[in-house]
Amino acid sequence: MxxxxxxxxxxxxxxxxxxxxxPNSYGEYEARVQEILDTVREKKDEAVFDYTKRFDKAQIDGTNVLVTEEEVQEAYAQMDENLLRIVRRALVNIEAYHQKQMQYSWFDSKPDGTMLGQKVTALRRVGVYVPGGKAVYPSSVLMNVMPAKVAGVEEIIMVTPPGKDGKVNPTTLAAAKEAGVTAVYKVGGAQAVAALAYGTESIPKVDKIVGPGNIYVALAKKAVYGHVSIDSIAGxxxxxxxxxxxxxxxxxxxxxxxxxxxxxxxxxxxxxxxxxxxxxxxxxxxxxxxxxxxxxxxxxxxxxxxxxxxxxxxxxxxxxxxxxxxxxxxxxxxxxxxxxxxxxxxxxxxxxxxxxxxxxxxxxGPNHILPTNGTAKFFSPLSVDDFLKKSSIIAYSREALEQVHEDIEQFAEAEQLTAHANSVRVRFEE
Amino acid sequence: MxxxxxxxxxxxxxxxxxxxxxPNSYGEYEARVQEILDTVREKKDEAVFDYTKRFDKAQIDGTNVLVTEEEVQEAYAQMDENLLRIVRRALVNIEAYHQKQMQYSWFDSKPDGTMLGQKVTALRRVGVYVPGGKAVYPSSVLMNVMPAKVAGVEEIIMVTPPGKDGKVNPTTLAAAKEAGVTAVYKVGGAQAVAALAYGTESIPKVDKIVGPGNIYVALAKKAVYGHVSIDSIAGxxxxxxxxxxxxxxxxxxxxxxxxxxxxxxxxxxxxxxxxxxxxxxxxxxxxxxxxxxxxxxxxxxxxxxxxxxxxxxxxxxxxxxxxxxxxxxxxxxxxxxxxxxxxxxxxxxxxxxxxxxxxxxxxxGPNHILPTNGTAKFFSPLSVDDFLKKSSIIAYSREALEQVHEDIEQFAEAEQLTAHANSVRVRFEE
CATH class of the missing domain: 3.40.50.1980 (Nitrogenase molybdenum iron protein domain)
Structure with a gap:
């Protein structure tokens, strides 16, 4: 050096x-990704299975897209026992660290009847993308899944491309099971992202999609952002x-x-x-x-x-x-x-x-999915917080609102939002 | 109804x-926005001032783009006194609520010398976009700025388009000052977003851009995402x-x-x-x-x-x-x-x-910038957390690493990452 x-x-x-x-110019890929997204959105399962045949050379349909309990057992049988023991020991640490990130609902009340607060709710269903191919990274499965599990996400769905034999890598599968994944679907690429974002007959729509992938997966995630949430694109x-x-x-x-x-x-x-x-x-x-x-x-x-x-x-x-x-x-x-x-x-x-x-x-124990490419100036490691969301809570009594109703009405009038002012005024007009 | x-x-x-x-097809706008972004990135101030002349019909240059202390005083003199009093009362509540959202660094240590934790750091510099035009929403200024201020952001920069006379709306300016903005620049549109994302001779680069705007502003924010952070696009x-x-x-x-x-x-x-x-x-x-x-x-x-x-x-x-x-x-x-x-x-x-x-x-007190269009399923209100970021902290002693070094080496070998295994192994090889 x-x-x-x-x-x-x-x-x-x-x-x-x-x-x-x-690099920021993926023009040629973007159009192809958008076509895949549009097709899956319209034709659902049919499109997903077509693309899987075309890109992964695998024969997948509604009867075998969901990994079965037997397939999971088979995966365990094939997995290196020593590695399984290490995975379990690592998971204890990963879970313990992430539990410290948990956030809770809080409120603050006053004797005049006001109560303000923040309600914390876990996302209901999330999708985790796990790449296929020769390189298998069980540690990445653990790190993507555990924060969602600790947050209390009810359904953690994994998608991963099948091999030509229609099977999912056994180590990936066992790691998923250990980490707490609730269902595994044998689909990959932009078509998997589309299925998770829009839902199909076989694959349910999720609230957020996380996990690394190739350029097609990254662009598909970027394209569906706003329709669902995504994690940040890793460099x-x-x-x-x-x-x-x-x-x-x-x-x-x-x-x-x-x-x-x-x-x-x-x-x-x-x-x-x-x-x-x-x-x-x-x-x-x-x-x-x-x-x-x-x-x-x-x-x-x-x-x-x-x-x-x-x-x-x-x-x-x-x-x-x-x-x-x-x-x-x-x-x-x-x-x-x-x-x-x-x-x-x-x-x-x-x-x-x-x-x-x-x-x-x-x-x-801390997550290994971290901000890259200078983005640590404003982004954070993947955390439990990525799988929680908040709602503000506002409760005022008549007494409390009466104290401030004129201020609110005048503020709204100053912004020329007269129906805003009216909605407070009607409560004190008799 | x-x-x-x-x-x-x-x-x-x-x-x-x-x-x-x-709607998701803004093709025609996207190309025009991208051109503005590219031009500002290359020509900096020159481009920003050109666009301001073209779009806002205002003569702005390096000598008057930054709002001066006299202009702020003028704004106060013009602002409705009653509204100013109400703004101040609202700010007390907004600040109190947001302070309860503050998060702090934590760590967890064990007697074997391990220390794990999470360091919380405020973003250093953020940009707040405030629309120009006839409708003036001081409440929006308060709600965008206060979470950044409570988080401890050192520099809160506001950008807002000038009128033809090169002036900024006085109510906007006074609200900005009250909320804790540190500098106001008279630029708007996609050119303002570009200036904040890339920096120019006059306008410093920021870590995150928040605040509502028209379709050009929204698309510009989306385009610079990743280069800087942004808030979610409001519907x-x-x-x-x-x-x-x-x-x-x-x-x-x-x-x-x-x-x-x-x-x-x-x-x-x-x-x-x-x-x-x-x-x-x-x-x-x-x-x-x-x-x-x-x-x-x-x-x-x-x-x-x-x-x-x-x-x-x-x-x-x-x-x-x-x-x-x-x-x-x-x-x-x-x-x-x-x-x-x-x-x-x-x-x-x-x-x-x-x-x-x-x-x-x-x-x-709670923030009025909230997730719209069904995104409350996975997004949260704007909060102090949007202006904080986290770094994981990992410290192991020799004793602690020795207990687990073989597990780590074997996990890395299983993923065929031999240099990962090596970096742990060298510490115990004598």
Whole structure:
């Protein structure tokens, strides 16, 4: 990895470079996605099954689209027992963390009869998209499903594309069951998103669709937004390590590579106050790349979006971390908690040399679905709150309204909304 | 108003009808909006001032785009003193309610050295769009700004189109100052949204853009979403009154009309178990329409989207209210709190006969920016939370990581992410 000195110019180039990973012109795909959405909306099941035959080469219909209890049992039989045990241990932590995010209805009353409050209600039915293909990520199933389950969503529906044999990956299926999914449908792509957004004879309409997918799935989610809710569209993975001379260069290098291995658009950045650490980390990354099975992807990702920046002061380094607003931020300094207090923007913050990023991906409990591409400046990790919604509660007594009715009437008149004023006035006109 | 008997068919037609108010084909506008966005992104101030000259017929440049302290003082001098007093009284309530929504950072630690938590940070800088034109809604300024202020947003920037004289409406300006806006820029339309999303020489880039606007503003906000955050796009206003035979027909009628007066797409629906009440309300609405200054708009809105439904049972009535998921829901029944417990979907719930909807628009404290068009099934009122974001905190000690490191490594290996496994393994390899 190339070592650069951090200054305003470096920071500016780096930011512009990173943002380029989020291309905004998908014109050709958009039209095709819209056609799929329109067709499913009109022809429902028929269209869904047609597309599944065309895109997934699988023969799915109303009799076998819903995964049966036997198929789930089969999946368990095929799943690695050790992995199942680990999944269960991870779920205990994930559930415990998310339970702390729960929000409750509250109210505030006064003796004059007013009561104001906020009623918290779980979404009734949500859809979780799980990609098919060779790469299977049970951890992603757990992280998408558990916040909905903790929120109290009654029906958690999973959709995932079937293989040519009409089967769903057994590990995905067992993970879904463990996490609390209530029904699994064998459909994928934009047609699955359309089915969840509009409902078909077989697949019920949901209130919100979450989960990662390819470009068709992402565009379909964006297109149905407003009709249903969606999670934010995830970009390529990112890690930023903030370190001083006390950091272990071998740990830093290994952690940078753990994100670089995701894909060639992933970004791994070290910002450090120590020139010596920078050089050591650079050497260690070269060494690891030789050993690791995904060395080729890692090398490309580092060539594209890997950086080691040397900053004059820790303040400058923190400043850069806040501007980059990385998905994952590791702090390996002499006093990492102190540094943490100065961090404004990051999806997840890993503190100290034993808080390696994969600990958060798999096990610690916090969600691994995090804002990417600088959006940690305004977005949050996926959480229980994404599956709750609020209604305001307003109750006034006659006595309480009488105290303020003239103010309200005059405010409404000032906005020339006379029927607003009238609706308060009629209560005191006799 | 026409009285219909509530059944599955009525409900279905009514829902389809209401959803039609949210048209989804803005093709011609979209291209023009995109051009404005691209031009402002490239030419910055120059483009913003050009568009302002073209669309608002106002001569604005770098020297006068920012509202000065003198202009604010002038605005106060011109503002109605009584209205200012009412605004201040309303603000006390709005601030008090929103303070109860505040969320705080938390952590959970164990004696083995683990600490997990959630750090809550306010967005740093947000933009509030306020429409220009003849209709001035200071209440909307208060409701958009106060949640950001309570959240602790450092810079709250307002944009609003200038009149031909290059001035901003004085009431808007005074309301902005009262609510806590830190800077006001005289720009409007898609060009203002672009300036806030990308930044120009005069106007700083923000993290989030909120506030209502015309179709150009709405489409511009949608287009920059992801680059910055936005609030949800508001649809036409709605009220649903749930009433039994104990309700006062005159109050019910007046409240229905208070929303119908907004515009011809607004919707006002009464769902009642009492045929007698239905008939009385129908008569009362006719009477009010004669008297009210906005009678013509009200009549059109009622003809389009006004309904009185008679349900067999209160359960059926509640069911319909949940399916319609109205922006505003008033409950005027013998035991309104009991009914409230059964409400899943509504933006704001008004309880009892003295909780008239305009009380919530202007005075009680809860936000009046609410989910419309059925989106109360998954969206919430604008709140302090819209101006906060969270970062997960993960800290493990060596001791704690050692307990679980093999689980994490095996989970990562199962997902074929070997560099993930490696980054944990290196910490225990000596």
């Amino acid at each position: 190339r070592i650069e000195i951090l200054d305003e110019n470096t920071k500016k180039h780096l930011l512009e470079d990173l943002l380029k990973r989020s 390529p993975s990112e890690i930023l390590v903030l370190a001083d001379e006390t950091a272990n260069p071998r740990y830093v290098a290994a952690d940078l590579l753990s994100q670089a291995e995701h894909d060639e658009l992933a970004s791994a950045i070290l910002v450090t106050t120590s020139r010596e650490l920078a050089e050591q980390v650079s050497r260690e990354t070269d060494r690891f790349i030789q050993e690791l099975s995904r060395g080729e992807i890692i090398q490309k990702s580092l060539d594209n979006y890997g950086h080691i920046l040397v900053a004059d002061t820790m303040e400058d380094a923190i400043d850069a971390a806040n501007e980059i607003a990385s998905e994952h931020l590791e702090i390996m300094t002499a006093d990492p908690y102190q540094v943490m207090t100065k961090i404004r923007n990051a999806g997840a913050i890993f503190i100290g040399e034993y808080s390696s990023e994969p600990l958060g991906d798999y096990f610690a | 026409r009285i219909e008997i509530l059944d599955e068919n009525t409900k279905k037609h009514l829902l389809e009808d209401l959803l039609k108010r949210s 036409p206003s709605e009220i649903l009154v749930l009433a039994d035979e104990t309700a006062n027909p005159r109050y019910v009628a007046a409240d229905l009309l208070s929303q119908a007066e907004h515009d011809e797409l607004a919707s006002a629906i009464l769902v009642t178990t009492s045929r007698e009440l239905a008939e009385q309300v129908s008569r009362e609405t006719d009477r009010f329409i004669q008297e009210l200054s906005r009678g013509e708009i009200i009549q059109k809105s009622l003809d389009n989207y006004g309904h009185i439904l008679v349900a067999d049972t209160m359960e059926d009535a509640i069911d319909a209210a949940n399916e319609i998921a109205s922006e505003h829901l008033e409950i005027m029944t013998a035991d309104p709190y009991q009914v409230m417990t059964k409400i899943r979907n509504a933006g704001a719930i008004f309880i009892g006969e003295y909780s008239s909807e305009p009380l919530g628009d202007y005075f009680a």
